[in-house]
Amino acid sequence: MTTLKALEHQKKQIHVGLPQLRSGMKVKVWYKILEKGKSRTTFFEGIIIAIKHGQKTTNSMFTVRKIAVDNIGVDMTWPLHSPVIEKIDIIQVAKTRRNKLYFLRDKSKKQVRAKLRKHTVFKEIIAPAVEETAETPEEESKTTE
Template sequence: MGTNLVDFLDRTDMHRRRTRIAIPDFCAGSYVAVTCSDPFAPKGETRFVGICIARRNSRLASNFTLRNVVGGEPVEMTYDLYSPRLQNIEVLKLERRRRAKLYYLRNRPAKQSTVSEHMPKTEPVQGRLPPRKTKR
């Protein structure tokens, strides 16, 4: 009885979903744009741009949370990484913070967690990402 059936099914499903959509590497602190299908939207899809404040890696149940301030109101969206509704995940700016979860941004001013909807994509840095230098 070499392998567990649930593990095998999870891995095959993850592999099948990775062939349909390219899932980039990103971590908490990165600026990410997500396009997902929405049957109630006028164009059939919605795009959300935000800073990744949390990422949970647990095989098929992996998810990540994006935060942005839209119209003066803070908005947090949690997406399943292997959801069939996801059409595109785009890393606009790859950064790494000192903490794995950036929940402290909830208590900070809105300016610190606001991301422009039309933020241009920057070129990724090759090699390891250094931690972001914070002003004290």
């Protein structure tokens, strides 16, 4: 009986609307901070260097790294289904060959950008949308004539 209750409790904690995350993605994580009894939302933008314990379990974790001022690296690790996380925005997708990108900790910001090649999928998605918006003013001018 206790295992059934535990499973029900875990199902309640899982966020449904989170995107499918992969190592190498550049993301913006929006999370809540409690300061002096008040709650505010801030974000942390960086590259996902590790995802642990999968994504469908309640104990899954992910680590995001950003390189701040003067090449100082900052890592933050969150539980994926934490109530502190409000949303995760995917900014960029990079093609990586490894699942754990801990070797990026030794690299500078410029070296990291060179190491993570841009994935061509976003270019294919964005290009048709730009072409459609360019065609619509021409079509409107033809219909008015």
